[in-house]
Amino acid sequence: MARRSDHTREELGKLILISARRIVREHGIDALSARKVASDVGYTVGTIYQHFGNMDDLVHRMNGETLEMLFDHCSKLPTQEPPGDRLFSLARAFVNFAEKHPSEWDAVISYRYGPDHEWAVGYDEMVNQLLGLLTDATSSLYCGGHREEQVLDIRLLWASMYGIFSLHASDRLGKGVTVDDLARRLVDVYLRAMR
Amino acid sequence: MARRSDHTREELGKLILISARRIVREHGIDALSARKVASDVGYTVGTIYQHFGNMDDLVHRMNGETLEMLFDHCSKLPTQEPPGDRLFSLARAFVNFAEKHPSEWDAVISYRYGPDHEWAVGYDEMVNQLLGLLTDATSSLYCGGHREEQVLDIRLLWASMYGIFSLHASDRLGKGVTVDDLARRLVDVYLRAMR
DNA sequence: CCATAAATTAAACAATGTTCAATATATGGC
DNA sequence: GCCATATATTGAACATTGTTTAATTTATGG
Numbered sequence A, B: 001m002a003r004r005s006d007h008t009r010e011e012l013g014k015l016i017l018i019s020a021r022r023i024v025r026e027h028g029i030d031a032l033s034a035r036k037v038a039s040d041v042g043y044t045v046g047t048i049y050q051h052f053g054n055m056d057d058l059v060h061r062m063n064g065e066t067l068e069m070l071f072d073h074c075s076k077l078p079t080q081e082p083p084g085d086r087l088f089s090l091a092r093a094f095v096n097f098a099e100k101h102p103s104e105w106d107a108v109i110s111y112r113y114g115p116d117h118e119w120a121v122g123y124d125e126m127v128n129q130l131l132g133l134l135t136d137a138t139s140s141l142y143c144g145g146h147r148e149e150q151v152l153d154i155r156l157l158w159a160s161m162y163g164i165f166s167l168h169a170s171d172r173l174g175k176g177v178t179v180d181d182l183a184r185r186l187v188d189v190y191l192r193a194m195r
Numbered sequence C: 001c002c003a004t005a006a007a008t009t010a011a012a013c014a015a016t017g018t019t020c021a022a023t024a025t026a027t028g029g030c
Numbered sequence D: 001g002c003c004a005t006a007t008a009t010t011g012a013a014c015a016t017t018g019t020t021t022a023a024t025t026t027a028t029g030g
Helices: A009-027 A034-041 A045-051 A055-075 A083-100 A102-110 A121-141 A147-169 A179-194 B009-027 B034-041 B045-051 B055-075 B083-100 B102-110 B121-141 B147-169 B179-194
Strands: none
Touching: A009 A034, A009 A045, A009 A055, A009 A102, A034 A045, A034 A055, A055 A083, A055 A102, A055 A121, A083 A102, A083 A121, A083 A147, A083 A179, A102 A147, A121 A147, A147 A179, A147 B147, A147 B179, A179 B147, A179 B179, B009 B034, B009 B045, B009 B055, B009 B102, B034 B045, B034 B055, B055 B083, B055 B102, B055 B121, B083 B102, B083 B121, B083 B147, B083 B179, B102 B147, B121 B147, B147 B179
């Protein structure tokens, strides 16, 4: 029996998340299971379920942290560029991050939660922060009173990137087409339309 | 034991696909299982596996047929409209179809195949036919020698629609944002960029 | 030192995809 | 009509899942 005083409750929660991430990184999201995490962390299944109500919650927390990593990655970008360049940089940063953490990003993109799963507020906030980066990078393009248009456009950019990654995850982008090609073209088309 | 002469091999294959589609339509892709299909069709699990090597193949065939249905749905569209209108019609037809067959479309969009699953040629051909519709609707916009650009743009439109549907499937489009809003805006942005 | 609360285990459950030997059925040759 | 052969079908098994729960162990506070 793993000793209760080995780690505080909080520490163990972190250990579980670290272990889950390691399994996902090394073997993909489909290889993740409660028992593997448990044995990896030196406890048994039940303990996992006391820290995370179910597997969806565990994956959800992990994915939230992955979004946080992406946000940090993007926050390092220079903020002085002209709006067009800045959007390109942002898109490239997305692609970079996805290439650097393929399995973890795949989990964010294509893990299917069960029907009664609820989105944590922290998760939504993180998405909003990422959308905020896109908003900042493009707001000079909406000098008029077209703020609602911008909201829609940001969602569209986000959805489009999401689709590119989704198709990429299952190798369905098309022969010779890369994520980078499509992301660049997406920004290009968008900027042309805004001109 | 179900009598062997009740149906020819081909008939039984069709029955299995019909049953699978019914289960998906009524209870969603996550409710689909080999045993449910088997009992629904009046046979046992093993028979399913003699007709479809594994569940991925079964879903793949079903999804291929769904794409076929979408293609038929889109083929009824008038072909005389100006290119812009035609692209809007096409996008609306996609959205219509997805709204008409939510669960079956969800299966196409977000079912995760196993790691060693291979895409059937028939499936890819069907995707190509759908991309062909987009190509036809937009080719007058590429009067110059920009055919490679068009190929990329078609893939981009496809990926973007895909992303919109993916996010919609998990209710993550954003507060008050609909599939139709985004699809229309997508076409709008694209056409503006092409102008 | 003991009572209480919390953490942890071990075992169970139902459901899944998948395989396989045994059995039943149809078919073609006589 | 009968028999051998090929094929279809079953039924049971296996490993793996997520999840629950009663029993046990551990820490903590009086």
